[in-house]
Amino acid sequence: MNLASFLWMVGFGLIYVGERLFGGGESTWHPVLDGSGLLLVVVSLAMIAARRARVDADQKAPYGLALIFGAVGLSSLLFYALGTDGGTDALGLEGEAATRFGVAMHALTPIVWLAGTLPLLSINRALALSPVRSIPRLVREGALSALAVSFALSMLFPLNYLAHEHNKRWDLGYFKTAQAGSRTRAMIEALDEPITVTNFFPTGSDVEDEIRTYFDPIAGPKLDVRYVDHALEPALAEELKVRDNGYVVFSKGEQVERVKIGKDFDSARRKLKKLDQEMQKALLKLARGQKKAYFTVGHDEMYWRGDADKTRKINTLKQVLTSLNYKVDELGLAEGLGDRVPDDADVVFIMGPMKPFLDEEIAALNAYRERGGALLVAVEPGGADLSGILAPMGLSVDLDSRLAIDNYYLKVTGGPGDRVNIVTNKFSSHPSVTTLSRNSSQVGVAFPGATHIAEDAGSSPGKVQTTIRSLSATWLDLDGDLEFDEGTEQRKQYSLAVAVTTPVQGAPNGSDAEDGDEPDDADGADSLIDSEPTESRVIVMGDASWASDLFLLYSGNGQLAVDALSWLTEDKALEGETTSEEDVKIQHTKEGQGLWFYGAAAFVPLALLSLGLGRLRYRKIRSRRS
Template sequence: MAMRTATPWWLTWQHLLALLILFVAQRFLGHWSTLQLVATIASVAAIAATLGLRVVAVIRTATDRRAVERTLLLATIGSIAGIALWFLTTKTGAGIVGAGHLSAKGARRWDVSLTVLAAIVSLASIVPMVMIEATLGLARRDRFDLDVKGSDDAVEHRRVREVGLSGLTIALAGALLMVTCNVAGERNLRKDVSYFKTSSPGASTKNILKNTSEPIKVLLFFPEVNEVKDELEAYFEDLKDATHKVEIEAHDPIVAAGLATDYGVKEQGVVVLVRGDKHEKIPMDTDIERARRATKSTTKPSLRTFDGAVNAALMKLVRAKRVAYLTVGHGEINDPDSLDPRLREQLPDARANTLKDILRAQNYEIKNLGAMDGLADDVPEDATLVMVLGPRTALGDDELAALDRYVARGGSLLLALDPVSDATMGPLEGRLAVRFDHTPIADDKEFLPSGGPQVALTNQFSSHASITTLARAASNRGIPLVKAGTLEDAPYTGDGAEPKKTYVIRSMSTSFRDLNDNQKFDDGEKRDRYNIAAAIEGPKPAPVEGADPAEAKDGFRAMVFSDVDLFADRMGMQGRQILVYRETNGGPLPDDALRWLGGEENYAGDITSELDVAIRHSKKEDAWWFLLTIVGAP
């Protein structure tokens, strides 16, 4: 028999629809403020009307009919209580109860606790309400009947109560699952033992943040539930713990449409780093399989190279763009097309694409500097750094004189030479007190088997800020010297005090100058540790007459290398590894060298990458592996 209640069936569904509209208005209509306001007012009015009608129904009815209406009233009040608890998580609600000045950690606890509590209360109210309505049915319940107080139309309150309690049980079971999942998420212990893991914050990235005065805000625009977001949150939590200068916020760009618009975010899967009024975006794949895959994309990094992307973004935030001039017109590795084609065919193919990527990552603007660009007259005033990368033909006297004047007034110069060239240092030899010897070195004990003795290996690095990462890994990381020349002391011919000079890279003690270029150790040749790279700091230049002493520049900084291949793209089994690999023959050498030359040695350190890099064995190591295979395996 149908049960005739004092209120119609559609009153409950109107209430639930109003709750849904309120939820949509607050979660999805943030960027349409007028529509959001209208929807909110309409839904709140409908909820209030439902509450009022439920109260009237309880007052105007009796016996079992009143008990049923009282049960529906309690469920309605519970759903409204859930809304009230959710309101306290908003900025306005927290301010009303005095929770608006909590710390970041306290505010997160407040938000999580009340959100979970609001969900539990709402679930425990709405589920029983829906199940009671399903039990009461639709027949004879299409209008209000507040005047009937008799029991001639039976209402089985016991059945309604049992159904309501069943709904409450289901709701509480669901609430238990929600709480359990939340606790598991908060107390989650993550340990990725697979090779394909997300890169962790590198020393360079940590140093950048430690040396900045203003914290960085991290905005993660991802779906509410997303594995890539979880990986990135773990990365930034590690960075936060190490530096205490990171604030992390996660937003769904659909929900927080207004905030997403402010930062130009048009899709899900974007990390925004904010410092003051500046921000940088790092787009990511939202699919975990694609995000973990090695990629050569410079616009969308993978999780395995994410630290490099963060490092580059931070450099753009913490300081203004600088200018790096690369000389051209002499067959440099950054300008190989300037060589005669017949001569170029006789020389190894060397490029500087990776080095240019490193410069851009450190927020340098790259400009060419040749005779047509004014090198014969002078180095431009806006130059932060000048790089001469393996000229095959000699620079003109006027060009060398311009570089000498640039260094004398406190400039920064990276000079990488190569034995297979006609290049000389000219007046820079006396200015820097370093001479370049074109005789190539060889090492018949420690070398790459694929390249021969003139591709010697070395791990002899001094403790200097220009090679921080190499020095820390010296015991297990060597670099190849591809037909390298050598450096030696030269008389200082500059003005004032002699510059401070440190030889930062040397060859192994088994190496020798290959005087006859036959890759064999012959009589008259000497095994020794030969100088490969020098870091030179000059005295402060003489002050300009009438200038403010406080504005006086520091002394010059220069690095001289006898092997330009240290800055060339590394070749391997997978072809030229550039962009994603950010790897040169010198490994992390260019990163730290450029930071030191730019006066940013505080930012030096490794940039973590989880990409698979080929293992390079020396001839001695290969011999041991061969012996173990033949003797040890049987």
Template sequence: MEELALKSNSIGSGNERIREILLVLLVLCAIGFLILTLLKELGKDSAGAQSVLKTSKQALVRYFIMNLAIVFVALVIVNYISVMRNHNFDLSSKGQYSFSPTAVKILKNVDKEVEVIAFYPRPLENSPSSDKANSFSLRRIRPDLEIYLDQLKSLSPQFKTRFINADVELDDLAEFGQVSNGTILFRTKKPFAESGKQYAEQRLSIREKGDLEDLERKIVQAVVNITTEEKNIYFTQSNGERFSSIFQNLPNEKIGILSNSLSFLNFKVKGLGIAEGWPSRIPENTDVLIIAGPTVAFSKEAQTAILDFIEKKKGKIFVTIDPKGTENFNWLLEKSGYEFAKGPLSQVQGQAGMILAKSFRKHPIEEALSRKDMGAVFPFAGYFVPRTTLEPGGKNLEAFPLMESGGESILDKNNNGKQDNGEERRNVILGMILKTIPKVQKEETKQNSATGLSELQQGSTEQKKDSPIGLADSKQDSQNNPNSPLTPSPKGENETPSKNKDTDSKEEGRIVIFSGTSWITDQFISYGTNYELATSSITWMYQDLSLSSIQPKKEEVNTASLTEVQKRVVWILGMFIFPGLIAFVSSVALIQKRKREGEES
């Protein structure tokens, strides 16, 4: 029986199923026409109308052949459309098994061959090596995945899909490395592949029915990541960064997992040192620059090179700060009206320096996080605060808070992992996005800041006259109170990710900066949403892709609750009314039939 079940479930693609159904319909139609012809033949009991019967018989045969030819042509046309066009009709309430117009537009424009390999067991297939509970869940969602992934081939001929059971078909796993059931692999060949890295690939983990709600977003993001032109990414390594040789022998402190993962996400990873002209210049072919936790402050020459890369070349930089180091990046942050505070911060009771950040602002980076409800494990970090005074040059960078600690974080002055007297709980900024301000917007900002400054000076003069405390004490209180009106709010003008939504990523410099580094090290990057946050932040640098129009497809089940009276009415209808009505109608029909038979006799 198990072999029969395996054979019955090893049917090919959806097109083969349609052809089989059409063949069955053709056979049934032929049998139907034959039976109809025979019944009409038997119904002719008049012996004196043989000539008429012969003519009628020929007409029936002629009509049968004609109708059969018409049905055959129609079935051939339907079969051709199903194979060549492969239209999908999604009859679910929210389009559960179809792609949205935004996703269709993106996926149709894919110009590289993309392999989609889904590792799932068949519905009736069991393996001794698989977990029974987990295997049941995976077998349950495979039919839905087959319907969903099969549409990729109809959207574009560049997509090739197949399913493999990782617990049974072990001979087919050699080319995929370490995989397990519950994974969907998207990969495309690199044009100039290095040894061992001939594919750009991304993996999705879909293990439960609920994971299908956000599957469309994940598919689009994965396809965009691997089909985008290969980018050069440089890691600075001359100021004690995590990419430098100093940390290569420290398993918990290096960033090997992140750098290796980027090479599979269509990045060419390189180090930036003296041989590449650093710190006097940054290579011209740099698409993204990563500065991962420098422990030694940058020289003026390096600072100038970084600022020129952002402002003049509209470069993209990913920065993580090491609070224990001497580099605080205030020379960069001051251009956005913020500065770095070393902390320390604590949140988890008894674990000093440990933060679980779950507060994310609405942004394309946040949209790409499938596990943001788990939060980012953010240990040993500082935080960002607004500057009380701006530099004479004003703001050159637009700031947008991406990730915050939430109200449970403690400004743990003695770093003992608990709240003591004099220590407050506060929501602080842990990650920010900085962008270069367009010229038109910069002029408007200067005018607004000048107007606001004059109003502030006028108001402060009046306040000094009316209040004995003075403005200085008010400023000090505003720094301690995050809800004070004098505290520069991260909201307001920076509430949206970008004022100029039409600005292309190539026309603006972008910086994603975080107040800690340990979260991307090999020790912590696998926790929570750390890996997704790091890779999504880096890939967003050069993408103008917003997935906000692709909404999660949550399956809503409407449950109706009945009162006791309604339950009693339903019970009476089901047990007495309906059966009685059926018996009454049947009795009336039977009596009428017998009356007619009696009258005829």
């Protein structure tokens, strides 16, 4: 940059600082900076004019062109001055007319300045490179190119103004309000009393429009859906204890459940995506009382608290049960497990114990089962011997060996150890896997480190059904080398989960109860009201890690937990599916991360370098030919 260009840029820089930082007050720096800047700009143009006077006649044109563009750039100060309060006052403009004129002048100021400055700098640079003799045609073409660039850049200024004045927000992300799932529809059909849903939203609300897409298709005699504005219905709002719009209220008699959605669309997006889940939570609380789920403790079972490894932690499972209106409690010696399982237990979970149970505890659990209790027993290879609980049902497990597969498994570490992460979609038609069975082509379940469950033929007092089997390429890894050994190991489908039903002695129709049959209500109609058990229900699984925090969210594992719970507790309210439009988190694998790393660090730069070298070679070959 030659001296004339330097003075030009410094001059306008001083004017900018003077106006921007000191133009709004009475600071003495304002005239000093503006005056100094203007002086430097004039000196810059004077230097160009002086050089023009000294060169030959055929070299004067580029300097003359520079002076023209310099005058254009200098005129930007005039546009700026006209846009100030003093300029509009001098022109006699007032009110809105003065505001519009000022905005237009200030918008033109940077455009005119760029149109004069960039060509001027281009010409000064060309003349500096050829101080003795320049080619006027090339200098002019360079100036015109710079002028085109200035016009392109100038588009940013009106666009920025328009964007500021007409601020609009477009969300191109995926969004869809959840629709009522089959479980919600079944719960509504099974209601013994109608439930009223009151939606508090302002008239014309975007959120109300989305709410309508969910509730209108399921409204009917058992679900009365209303839409009100909080401001127009103050008495109703006070009765339901709603303080503002943005709430969905479920009511049945004196029972009321409130769900806050949000009255503006941005705050309501997340709740709308999982509206079906919120609907089911409210229905469960209104349609039936809270149920009780116990988890055995004291034997190093999987647990929901502490800093345990995620494969041994079941906090997510506890949250699922809580959302289904289950109260979750511990069951150990301190809670009476050595004597009797509490009568309020709707289901008892035994999740991967590593230490043995006392004989008294086993006796209490067996007595609970025999009087019609529900058990979910998940064994863990290398864990505690549960034969005292399994043998009376005609079942046994091999705790010394794990199942493995080498062609289809869940990758976690990327090593051979992942072969024990069994994945399958082989479900029976049993009610405990009914939803998974219907969707077996789309979902599967993961049983990491599972063993198989064997049935001792003829020794079970009840009915045993395999509900989940492994893929046919699975083998029982007897030597633990994770390699299939022909001759000593066998590939086949192994039982991963079984369901056992045993009639309760002395119960009405107990001896005639069949697996999967539902007891008839007194009036023959479906109901969510519990009945006396006529049979015990037990699910035994060859793995407990499927329910851990690390794996419960995998594909169908969560649905497996809900389906199993629905069958065990004969809870029709849990039958079917829940819909959700929540974003699915991207799971990064080791291989995928490596691909992105090496692609960004090596492949892309090498590709760009190759293109550059190819371009240089092409130009060299072309120059030789010419």
